[in-house]
Amino acid sequence: MTTEPAGLRERKKQATRQALREAALRLALERGPDNVRVDDIAEAAGVSPRTYNNYFSSREQAIVAAVTAERESRIAAAVGAHPVGTGLADAVVEAVVTQYTDPDEDARDALLLITTRPALREAFVDSAAAITPPLTAAIADRLGAADDHTAHVLAASVAAAVHVALERWARPVGASSPASGLVVPSGSLPDLLRSALAPLRPALDAAENHRPQAPEEDRRT
Amino acid sequence: MTTEPAGLRERKKQATRQALREAALRLALERGPDNVRVDDIAEAAGVSPRTYNNYFSSREQAIVAAVTAERESRIAAAVGAHPVGTGLADAVVEAVVTQYTDPDEDARDALLLITTRPALREAFVDSAAAITPPLTAAIADRLGAADDHTAHVLAASVAAAVHVALERWARPVGASSPASGLVVPSGSLPDLLRSALAPLRPALDAAENHRPQAPEEDRRT
DNA sequence: AGCAAAACTTGCGTGCACGCAAGTTTGCGT
DNA sequence: ACGCAAACTTGCGTGCACGCAAGTTTTGCT
Numbered sequence: 001m002t003t004e005p006a007g008l009r010e011r012k013k014q015a016t017r018q019a020l021r022e023a024a025l026r027l028a029l030e031r032g033p034d035n036v037r038v039d040d041i042a043e044a045a046g047v048s049p050r051t052y053n054n055y056f057s058s059r060e061q062a063i064v065a066a067v068t069a070e071r072e073s074r075i076a077a078a079v080g081a082h083p084v085g086t087g088l089a090d091a092v093v094e095a096v097v098t099q100y101t102d103p104d105e106d107a108r109d110a111l112l113l114i115t116t117r118p119a120l121r122e123a124f125v126d127s128a129a130a131i132t133p134p135l136t137a138a139i140a141d142r143l144g145a146a147d148d149h150t151a152h153v154l155a156a157s158v159a160a161a162v163h164v165a166l167e168r169w170a171r172p173v174g175a176s177s178p179a180s181g182l183v184v185p186s187g188s189l190p191d192l193l194r195s196a197l198a199p200l201r202p203a204l205d206a207a208e209n210h211r212p213q214a215p216e217e218d219r220r221t
Numbered sequence: 222m223t224t225e226p227a228g229l230r231e232r233k234k235q236a237t238r239q240a241l242r243e244a245a246l247r248l249a250l251e252r253g254p255d256n257v258r259v260d261d262i263a264e265a266a267g268v269s270p271r272t273y274n275n276y277f278s279s280r281e282q283a284i285v286a287a288v289t290a291e292r293e294s295r296i297a298a299a300v301g302a303h304p305v306g307t308g309l310a311d312a313v314v315e316a317v318v319t320q321y322t323d324p325d326e327d328a329r330d331a332l333l334l335i336t337t338r339p340a341l342r343e344a345f346v347d348s349a350a351a352i353t354p355p356l357t358a359a360i361a362d363r364l365g366a367a368d369d370h371t372a373h374v375l376a377a378s379v380a381a382a383v384h385v386a387l388e389r390w391a392r393p394v395g396a397s398s399p400a401s402g403l404v405v406p407s408g409s410l411p412d413l414l415r416s417a418l419a420p421l422r423p424a425l426d427a428a429e430n431h432r433p434q435a436p437e438e439d440r441r442t
Numbered sequence: 443a444g445c446a447a448a449a450c451t452t453g454c455g456t457g458c459a460c461g462c463a464a465g466t467t468t469g470c471g472t
Numbered sequence: 473a474c475g476c477a478a479a480c481t482t483g484c485g486t487g488c489a490c491g492c493a494a495g496t497t498t499t500g501c502t
Contacts (some may be wrong), residue, residue: 007498009449009450038487038488050452050454118446199375233467278461
């Protein structure tokens with residue numbers, strides 16, 4: 001199912017998409033993001049500017065996609081491939097942390113560039129939402145496909161937690177709250193991810209142990 | 222703290238914001254959303270078009286804001302005002318459901334309009350993210366302000382769950398998943414919200430009880 | 443094979459978001 | 473009371489997102 005034969009059409013689309021995001025990143029690195037016009041990206045990828053916009057709805061999205069492109073599916077795969085003995089919570093946390101722990105050297109300067117420019121930062125942080133669909137599938141698979149709804153909510157919550165972690169990580173941290181000096185000055189990304197996901201563990205555990213029946217359980221008014 | 226004296230400046234800003242969103246909604250209802258130019262909204266609110274864009278970053282946002290404007294703060298307030306005997310989970314769920322259960326008659330046709338147009342639907346659904354900041358404060362308050370991080374993650378997760386619920390509610394429901402015919406055909410919004418929030422209850426409970434069971438992880442920065 | 447529908451690309455036009463650099467208003471310290 | 477600094481508004485210019493309606497390629501059906 002993950003390896004569909006894929007029609008010719010679909011493969012062309014993926015090729016175009018990849019060409020676009022790679023061109024976007026390459027040009028952004030070469031010239032600086034502000035000196036890259038959409039037309040340049042389109043030209044470099046060999047399509048019309050209009051077509052570019054059929055694939056990405058903003059320049060930032062294309063650049064960021066070069067870095068985040070395959071994380072979504074990798075996370076889902078990692079959750080699915082996790083030893084069955086371990087809990088769902090561990091599977092999810094490890095999958096996320098692993099996939100966000102960048103083994104990729106090329107991504108270094110790209111991430112530096114991204115975290116520098118506000119517009120790119122935002123696009124990068126927002127890209128966390130893209131893990132929701134594949135993660136929904138992976139979680140639903142583990143819970144027994146009956147409960148799609150719960151899986152969706154959990155996946156979206158995980159994405160939200162990742163969003164929070166990325167936000168904290170990519171921020172110079174505005175000093176607008178002088179209340180307590182005990183704010184963590186943004187540690188390493190893996191640590192931030194773990195601590196952001198920690199509060200969701202009980203929800204993941206509960207979903208796993210509780211999975212027998214009715215989706216809408218107790219309603220106390 | 223909720224009733225700041227508020228400087229003159231701040232009040233003017235809020236007035237302008239309100240004028241803009243009300244103008245946007247009124248014009249959209251009168252003429253249909255496609256026949257409303259940004260310039261029209263700005264003119265109706267008595268500001269320049271450029272200023273309009275200092276308040277809202279898209280036309281859809283302004284229209285939707287007329288409906289969603291105060292929900293954020295009301296939800297936070299409702300969580301804070303909840304009887305201390307009840308659990309955090311109940312407080313949050315009830316606050317959300319109550320505030321999304323629309324007692325407002327005026328909003329009826331507005332919501333009809335919004336759910337009709339795809340662009341507006343998306344803006345409406347995305348507006349759920351706006352509850353995160355005030356909800357973070359409210360939850361942090363209940364948890365004892367020490368753990369801001371946890372509160373933030375929980376609030377973001379709640380927002381994500383609301384997002385899922387709104388999505389399901391506002392969708393004609395694409396028939397792209399022919400798997401099981403047992404998908405709920407989108408019930409009433411309160412029911413959708415309750416069932417979307419249900420999976421998060423364990424997480425909220427655990428956070429409240431200070432020491433969750435045994436999340437084997439012991440992060441200490 | 444051959445053809446018709448469906449999917450994708452492309453050019454064009456329109457309205458828009460947003461950076462920038464004045465000009466104007468509010469707030470605050472002395 | 474005065475004036476300076478910070479915040480906000482506004483006009484302008486630029487690049488862009490996206491609807492629309494051809495034109496082109498892929499696919500599925502007979």
